[in-house]
Structure formats: structure tokens, C-alpha cells
Amino acid sequence: MDNRAVCADNRFTGRSRSKERVRLLLFLGAVPLVLGISLMLGPAGAGFPDITTEAGKAIVMLRTGRLFMGLITGAALAASGVVFQALLRNPLAEPYVLGVSGGAGLGATISILAGSGLFVTLGLPLVAFVSAIITLTAVYLIASQGSGGQPSVYSLILSGVIVSSICSSIIMFLVSTAGIEGLHSVIWWMLGSLQPVSGGQQFLSAILVVVSLGGIWLISPRLNALSLGREMAHYQGLNADLLIVSGLLLGTILAATAVSLSGMIGFVGLIVPHVMRAMFGPDHRKLVPLASIGGGTFLVFCDAIARSVIAPIEIPVGVITAIAGGPFFLIILQRRMKQAWIS
Amino acid sequence: MTAEALKFSGVSSGYKHRKVLDNVSFTVREGEFVSLIGPNGCGKSTLLKTAASLLKPLGGKVELFGRDVRHIRSSERASLLGVVPQKIDSPMAFTVSEIVMNGRIGSTGIRWAFTPSDLDIVERAMIYTDVASLRDRYFSELSGGEQQRVALAMVLAQEPGMIMLDESISHLDINHRQEVLQILLNLNREKGITVVLVSHDLTLSASISDRFLLMDAGSIVKAGTPQEVLEPTLLSRVYNCDLRVRQDPFTGFLQVSGALDTLRGRRRLGRAVHVIAGGGSGVELYRRLLIEGFEVTTGVLNHLDSDAEAARALHVPAVHEQPFSPVSEANIEKTAAMVDACDCVVVSRVPFGSGNLINLRLAESAIDKGKKVFLSSGIAERDYTEGKAANSLVKGLLERGAVEWDAIQDLMLLLHGNNE
Numbered sequence: 001m002d003n004r005a006v007c008a009d010n011r012f013t014g015r016s017r018s019k020e021r022v023r024l025l026l027f028l029g030a031v032p033l034v035l036g037i038s039l040m041l042g043p044a045g046a047g048f049p050d051i052t053t054e055a056g057k058a059i060v061m062l063r064t065g066r067l068f069m070g071l072i073t074g075a076a077l078a079a080s081g082v083v084f085q086a087l088l089r090n091p092l093a094e095p096y097v098l099g100v101s102g103g104a105g106l107g108a109t110i111s112i113l114a115g116s117g118l119f120v121t122l123g124l125p126l127v128a129f130v131s132a133i134i135t136l137t138a139v140y141l142i143a144s145q146g147s148g149g150q151p152s153v154y155s156l157i158l159s160g161v162i163v164s165s166i167c168s169s170i171i172m173f174l175v176s177t178a179g180i181e182g183l184h185s186v187i188w189w190m191l192g193s194l195q196p197v198s199g200g201q202q203f204l205s206a207i208l209v210v211v212s213l214g215g216i217w218l219i220s221p222r223l224n225a226l227s228l229g230r231e232m233a234h235y236q237g238l239n240a241d242l243l244i245v246s247g248l249l250l251g252t253i254l255a256a257t258a259v260s261l262s263g264m265i266g267f268v269g270l271i272v273p274h275v276m277r278a279m280f281g282p283d284h285r286k287l288v289p290l291a292s293i294g295g296g297t298f299l300v301f302c303d304a305i306a307r308s309v310i311a312p313i314e315i316p317v318g319v320i321t322a323i324a325g326g327p328f329f330l331i332i333l334q335r336r337m338k339q340a341w342i343s
Numbered sequence: 344m345t346a347e348a349l350k351f352s353g354v355s356s357g358y359k360h361r362k363v364l365d366n367v368s369f370t371v372r373e374g375e376f377v378s379l380i381g382p383n384g385c386g387k388s389t390l391l392k393t394a395a396s397l398l399k400p401l402g403g404k405v406e407l408f409g410r411d412v413r414h415i416r417s418s419e420r421a422s423l424l425g426v427v428p429q430k431i432d433s434p435m436a437f438t439v440s441e442i443v444m445n446g447r448i449g450s451t452g453i454r455w456a457f458t459p460s461d462l463d464i465v466e467r468a469m470i471y472t473d474v475a476s477l478r479d480r481y482f483s484e485l486s487g488g489e490q491q492r493v494a495l496a497m498v499l500a501q502e503p504g505m506i507m508l509d510e511s512i513s514h515l516d517i518n519h520r521q522e523v524l525q526i527l528l529n530l531n532r533e534k535g536i537t538v539v540l541v542s543h544d545l546t547l548s549a550s551i552s553d554r555f556l557l558m559d560a561g562s563i564v565k566a567g568t569p570q571e572v573l574e575p576t577l578l579s580r581v582y583n584c585d586l587r588v589r590q591d592p593f594t595g596f597l598q599v600s601g602a603l604d605t606l607r608g609r610r611r612l613g614r615a616v617h618v619i620a621g622g623g624s625g626v627e628l629y630r631r632l633l634i635e636g637f638e639v640t641t642g643v644l645n646h647l648d649s650d651a652e653a654a655r656a657l658h659v660p661a662v663h664e665q666p667f668s669p670v671s672e673a674n675i676e677k678t679a680a681m682v683d684a685c686d687c688v689v690v691s692r693v694p695f696g697s698g699n700l701i702n703l704r705l706a707e708s709a710i711d712k713g714k715k716v717f718l719s720s721g722i723a724e725r726d727y728t729e730g731k732a733a734n735s736l737v738k739g740l741l742e743r744g745a746v747e748w749d750a751i752q753d754l755m756l757l758l759h760g761n762n763e
Contacts, residue, residue, distance in 0.1 A: 089434045089435075225445040227434065228442075231392075236448050237421025281437075282441075
């Protein structure tokens with residue numbers, strides 16, 4: 001038997017459709033399982049509480065509330081990561097890199113420190129969203145100036161990173177000069193938590209997220225074409241500039257909503273899209289819904305761990321997303337990156 | 344007469360601070376196979392981008408199949424014109440079929456999903472370009488030729504009436520190039536698809552094209568059959584090098600061959616040329632003279648001059664003088680010896696001032712000794728000496744048999760003529 005022929009055969013690294021289908025079934029089966037487990041974890045102890053008692057009912061209500069918050073926030077973060085990575089054709093892109101989260105965070109910090117409790121609940125999402133849009137516009141304009149009209153990916157990412165760090169420096173400054181009470185709420189908020197916000201804000205956020213996700217799913221086949229570059233997308237009959245701007249806008253709505261709901265939760269927007277792409281390929285028609293589901297489930301699970309590992313102390317969920325997600329991501333990166341990005 | 348597939352009428356186009364195309368007019372008729380040729384940077388890619396309305400014309404009108412491109416919706420444009428770039432790449436690990444599928448994106452409108460007929464078209468395009476067997480392979484892991492076939496399949500999936508290829512095949516090896524060209528020819532002959540091929544391979548283009556468009560410096564300088572356009576003096580002028588055109592005795596196709604094989608016959612001329620240069624005007628001269636086999640000396644040069652640096656790097660014997668000081672007696676003698684030893688003197692486009700006027704005097708002494716002197720034209724604009732001393736010196740030289748040259752290509756012909 002010719003050894004060289006065998007080697008050549010082994011070099012075939014295309015995608016296997018049957019394996020992909022199995023992975024998809026496993027994933028979709030795991031989602032309700034993980035969500036169910038998350039409902040059974042909490043500071044009140046593991047297991048499903050007895051809903052015949054008042055206390056049990058309250059616990060279930062609390063846990064479903066956090067589950068809902070986690071699903072919305074996680075889906076929004078992951079989907080905005082997918083969009084930014086697709087638009088910038090860069091695996092490093094995510095809401096934090098483009099300064100969108102930083103801008104939203106700055107707006108939220110100002111609004112927390114300045115406002116009364118009432119103002120915070122009603123105004124926070126709005127302020128976060130407006131400041132995210134302002135930041136993105138600034139980043140876009142700076143990048144466009146630098147590269148003569150059409151912002152290049154590199155100038156977008158560079159100016160995004162810089163604007164982002166300016167925002168976080170201002171946040172630090174505000175925090176260091178804040179009174180003790182404001183300090184506490186800002187810090188807690190910055191660490192990120194899925195403590196349910198008001199019903200009205202939840203409802204509004206849910207609508208924003210669902211609509212934006214729908215919008216992204218609509219443009220998802222176009223995101224595939226855009227991965228060949230702006231010029232090629234134009235040749236294929238797309239209005240590339242319109243596509244990029246609307247994608248950036250949708251991604252920003254998602255990121256700002258997530259930040260206003262749950263504070264600065266890192267990592268989800270970066271790693272969930274990568275893991276999903278590695279598992280199911282980069283086709284955005286599949287990737288957008290799968291990353292949303294995956295991001296939501298991942299965050300819900302991290303939150304369940306965060307509130308139950310060293311209960312009654314609650315660890316900020318952002319810590320868990322990084323500690324639990326990081327190694328997992330590195331394993332995926334090492335083993336399956338070829339299936340996501342060309343190495 | 345068939346209809347027009349692409350028509351430029353007085354089109355100017357370019358970028359923010361740089362106009363590339365200047366008043367370009369031409370037509371490509373439906374079903375034609377046209378090669379667009381011209382030296383690097385002459386505006387071929389700009390022309391292509393303007394045709395695809397990626398660049399908006401600054402003036403004039405571009406028509407695709409009789410319609411002004413400004414009024415064609417982008418999705419519809421994709422069904423009229425497909426562009427195959429030099430290379431396509433995606434940072435993400437898409438498979439071949441996923442890449443080809445992108446060709447249908449323009450036709451979906453606001454529909455999200457591809458229809459069965461879209462899938463059929465994609466399948467057909469993949470079969471036609473022989474990439475169907477690669478469908479589940481990662482695009483990025485294919486060879487260059489396979490990738491280019493996939494790119495072609497993607498563009499075919501647009502079902503365009505015309506395909507433009509932007510030097511898409513020039514980096515392929517001969518086997519893959521033949522393969523892609525064969526597909527293009529079949530498309531052109533069987534489906535009547537108009538093809539515009541931006542190409543650097545004149546010989547190859549001559550064997551497959553109905554017509555040539557020759558571009559130079561942002562304009563079309565000649566359009567016509569291969570016989571009309573592939574004309575040695577025209578090509579040599581446009582490409583600024585010595586080119587030969589002959590007919591292949593077996594196929595009858597025209598063959599264009601470049602400077603290298605003409606060079607072979609001329610190696611080691613054993614002729615010495617002294618170059619009077621300065622201010623960077625000598626670099627290209629040294630290069631060309633050395634390539635063409637001359638022995639080169641140069642001087643007097645300012646020690647810090649970029650020509651002095653170039654001469655050092657190219658091992659051209661040179662006489663240097665300290666900057667801001669008059670040329671010393673010793674250096675004048677040294678240079679005079681060089682001039683004595685050479686067969687002819689070439690004066691570059693160096694500006695003359697009181698400091699380097701001595702170089703022209705040395706050229707004069709060469710004429711005295713019966714050597715040929717070649718002066719670059721337009722000395723008057725570069726004369727900064729008091730009382731236009733350089734200009735009058737040059738006039739005297741010309742009267743005594745010095746020859747003016749304009750383009751380096753002309754100078755080379757003069758020098759070789761001198762040789763024979």
C-alpha cells in the first residue's frame with residue numbers, strides 16, 4: 001500500500017456534514033439540560049425548590065428572573081460579537097474592542113453617579129445606548145479620517161481600542177472621585193451581575209434584543225459575502241457600505257442593551273462566537289442563532305455557578321465567564337480553530 | 344452589428360486626490376473576448392472598478408448593456424457584470440460550496456433563503472469550473488489554481504452577461520492558467536458571455552482575444568485586433584522597453600518577447616560610458632546601462648548625493664567631492680581621466696549650477712577628442728548657473744555633434760546604434 005496516498009487522504013480537512021449534524025443535535029439537546037441545571041443551583045442549595053411553599057415559589061421566581069436576564073444578555077453579547085467579527089473580518093473584534101461597551105459603560109457610570117434611583121432605572125438603558133452610539137460614531141469618524149474616506153479594519157480596531165481605553169480611564173476617574181455610596185453601586189455594576197432589573201426595562205431590553213437579533217439574522221447571508229471583503233461584496237451586488245453601517249448599528253444596540261442590563265460582562269462576546277464557529281462553521285445563517293442560544297445558555301450557567309459555589313457570597317458573573325470560559329476556549333482554539341478561522 | 348456590452352464615453356475617474364483615468368472612451372461588444380493590456384499603474388484596475396461602479400466616474404458616462412451604471416441597482420448590476428479579482432480570500436474557514444453560494448447573494452433581494460433554483464445555479468457553476476468535487480473542502484487550503492476556479496464559479500453563479508478578470512490568472516502556473524483560460528473560452532464561445540481580461544501575458548492574450556485595448560497613463564492609446572495593437576514600436580514606447588513581436592510559425596499567433604532575450608545578444612559590450620549625473624538623476628541610468636552590458640563610470644558627484652550612494656552600491660567607479668566646496672584640481676584630473684578612457688559620455692537630467700558646471704566642461708573635452716556625447720533634452724529649465732552658462736555650453740556642444748535624448752529607451756537605442 002502506498003503510504004503517500006494515505007497521508008494525502010489524511011490531509012483532507014474539509015467539513016464533514018454528518019459529524020456536524022451530530023454536534024448540532026448534541027448542542028441543542030444540551031441547552032435545555034444546562035438551563036434546567038441552572039434553575040436547580042443557587043445559594044438556597046442545589047435541587048429544585050418545593051413550589052408549594054411561599055419560600056420555594058420566591059426562589060423559583062428569583063432563579064427564573066436571573067435565567068431570563070442571562071439569556072437576553074448572553075444572546076445579545078454573543079450575537080454582537082458575531083456581527084463585529086464578521087464586519088471587521090477579524091477574530092479579535094467584539095463590542096469591547098470597538099469601544100461600544102466602553103462608551104455604554106461610561107454613559108451608565110455617569111448616569112448612576114448623577115442620578116437618583118428612579119432616574120437610574122428608567123434612564124440607564126437610554127443613556128448607555130446613546131453613549132454607545134456616540135462612541136461608535138466617534139470611532140468610525142476617526143478611523144475614516146485616518147484612512148481617507150473608507151475606514152480600514154485596522155484603523156477601526158485601533159481607534160476603537162484607544163477610544164475604549166479613554167472611556168475606561170474616565171470611568172476610573174469618576175469612580176475615584178465618587179462618594180462611598182455611588183462608588184459601591186458603580187463598582188458592583190461594573191463587575192457585572194444578572195440581578196433582575198425592573199420589569200419595564202427587562203421588557204424593553206427583550207424587545208430590543210429580539211428585534212436586533214432578527215435584523216442580524218436577516219443580513220446573515222450578506223455577512224457571509226462580506227467576509228470576502230468590501231470590494232468583492234460590492235461586485236456581488238451588495239451595498240457594502242449600507243451593510244456595514246447597519247451591521248454596526250445592530251451590534252451596537254445589542255451591546256449597549258447588554259451593558260445596561262447587566263453591566264460589564266466580558267468574554268462572552270469574544271469567545272462564544274469563536275466556539276460556535278469552531279463547532280458549526282462560519283456560515284452566519286447558522287452562526288447567528290446558534291451563537292445567540294449558546295451565549296445565553298453559557299451566561300445562565302456561569303451565573304448559576306457564580307451564585308452557588310461559595311454561597312451565600314456571590315461571585316461576579318464576569319469572573320466566572322473568564323475563569324470557566326477561558327480554558328474551554330483555549331482548548332477549542334487549540335483543537336478546532338482551523339474550522340473557524342484560517343490559521 | 345451586435346449590441347454594446349460595455350461603453351465608456353469620455354470617462355474620467357480616480358481617487359480623492361488622484362485622477363487616474365482621463366477622458367477614456369471605448370466599447371466592448373457583446374460576445375467579445377477582449378484583453379486589456381498596459382504597464383503597471385496605467386489604470387487598468389481603476390478602469391475595471393469604474394466599470395463595476397465601485398468608483399464613481401468624475402466625468403463622462405459608463406454604460407453596461409446600454410444602461411447608465413449610475414441607474415442600475417447594485418443587485419441587478421451583479422447579473423450584468425461579474426468581476427474576478429486577482430485573488431479572493433476570506434479570513435474565515437468557509438468551504439468551497441459556501442464561497443460559491445455568495446455568488447447568488449445579489450439575486451436574493453430581501454429574501455433570506457436561497458431557492459432551489461439558486462442551488463441549481465451554484466451546482467452548475469461548480470460543475471462547469473470543475474470544483475464540484477471540492478465542495479466540502481476548505482477554500483483556504485486549496486491550491487492557487489483551484490481557488491481561482493472557485494472564484495470563477497462564484498462569479499459564474501451571478502449569471503453575469505459579462506465577466507472582467509483583474510489579472511486573475513497572471514500568478515497561476517502554466518497548467519492552471521491554461522485550465523482557467525479554457526473555461527473562459529468555453530464560456531465565451533458556448534454561452535456568449537463577454538470577457539474582458541486584464542492581462543500581462545501579451546502572447547497568451549494574443550492567442551485567445553478577439554480584440555486588444557492598450558492603456559497607458561490613464562488613457563486607451565490603441566484599440567484593435569491583436570495584429571493592430573501588438574506593434575513593436577507602439578509596445579516598446581508604452582512599456583518603455585525593447586519588445587519584439589513575431590508570428591509563431593506553427594499556430595500563426597503573435598508572440599511578444601521582452602528585453603531579456605534581446606539583452607542576451609548584447610551582453611558584455613565592452614563599451615565604456617561615462618555618466619554625468621547628480622541629485623538622483625543617475626540611478627536609473629546606471630541601472631539600465633549596467634543591465635545592457637555597458638561599463639559605467641561617473642563623476643564628479645557630491646559625496647552625499649543619492650547618485651553617489653547608488654554608484655557605490657552598484658560598484659560604479661566614481662569621483663566624489665565634498666559637499667559645498669568647489670571641485671578640486673585633483674578630482675577634475677581624475678574625472679578627466681575617466682572621460683578619456685570612455686567611449687562616450689551621457690549627461691543625465693541633472694540640474695547645473697556653478698558647482699557642477701565643470702562636468703559639462705569635461706563633456707566638452709570629450710567632444711574635442713571625437714567622442715560621442717548624449718545630452719538629455721530640456722537643459723534650459725535645469726540651468727541655475729549665472730548668465731545661463733550651462734545652456735550656452737550645451738548649445739555649443741549640440742552644434743559640434745552632441746545628440747539630445749529624451750526617454751531612456753531612446754538613449755539605449757542611440758547607444759546601441761553607436762556601438763554598431
